[in-house]
Amino acid sequence: MAPVKVFGSAAFTNVARVLVCLEEVGAEYEIVDIDFHVREHKGPEHLARNPFGQVPAFQDGDLMLFQSRAISPYVLRKYKTSADDEAVNLLREGSPEESALVDAWLDVEALRYDPAMNSVFVQHRVVPALGGTPDEEVIGESVEKLREVLDVYEARLAKHRYLAGDFVSLADLSHFPEAHYFMEMPYAAVFDSYPRVRAWLEDIFSRPAVKKVVELMSKDFH
Template identity: 45%
Template structure:
């Protein structure tokens, strides 16, 4: 269910790494209590352990995995090229600071509010959808010149967008993506990756 957990699972799958997924009983508040708070002091999902390394925040976990295992699986950070790695960093900032805000607010209204007995706020949905459209206009221009957002290679930039878009594309607002031909082609491309198919098949809200 968690988009942030899905992001880490995508990274693990792209790298071909074995892992153990440990469920947290959020309905009973286990994420707000010890021992979980010793792993993530903010009481949020996910937390990650690798030997003596303990991390939280999904993007940081993914960067750790990509750097530690840079020689296996998909080269998600383009670490062998300073120029390419810099472009990856740039567009990862775009995802985190431009794209994430509107789409997460949208998903909260459409999916999470009803789960907690609250009606979706149509004004918020309209506002965030408009913001998202303007961001995707920039993506459309970018993707008219390259196959993926950071260049002609799949990277962590593309991967980081996937979890929220999996849910977004199940809504009537999916035309915000499909009406932009280059964005739509990009989405179909990343959606067809084995790692995406594997992880998205288990994503339910």
């Protein structure tokens, strides 16, 4: 079986989300870099893979997919050896209730956590790299939105070990790529008020699959 292909480098948080799923299930995969400097992402070949001209795109034989939160469940389903295999049971699809809770907290990550984190990253890292000045007001508002999310997480993690319940899931893993960059920024101090969130993140970062992808991210980020 030819290995699946992931288009886009690990430095992109949405690519890292897919890679960690592939690492968790131990799948063979090939990363195909897309050269943003020559606008390869907006070329016809890549637009056929991802109509929005972004990364990741994902290829498994005849199937071409985009959107990291659609690719990730596909990967986890494809390589799941059995419903009882805890090691790769990151969707909990054996239980309608548990899998709905995984969906709910993954949606929170996508719609609340990620936009707040990413907005800070863009202002603090991307804007200066392009010669601009970070908008401190935008950063302040985003950190405030992040706090609202972390308030809810801290309360949730007082009741359960992970977001969707007492089991690790894709909903948890999906948080690490943005956190990886955020923790290197001065704003990381915001997490000091959230000891349970901090411990939960440490738990996620201690997973071998996450360590492997963090390594790839660091290598690619330049």
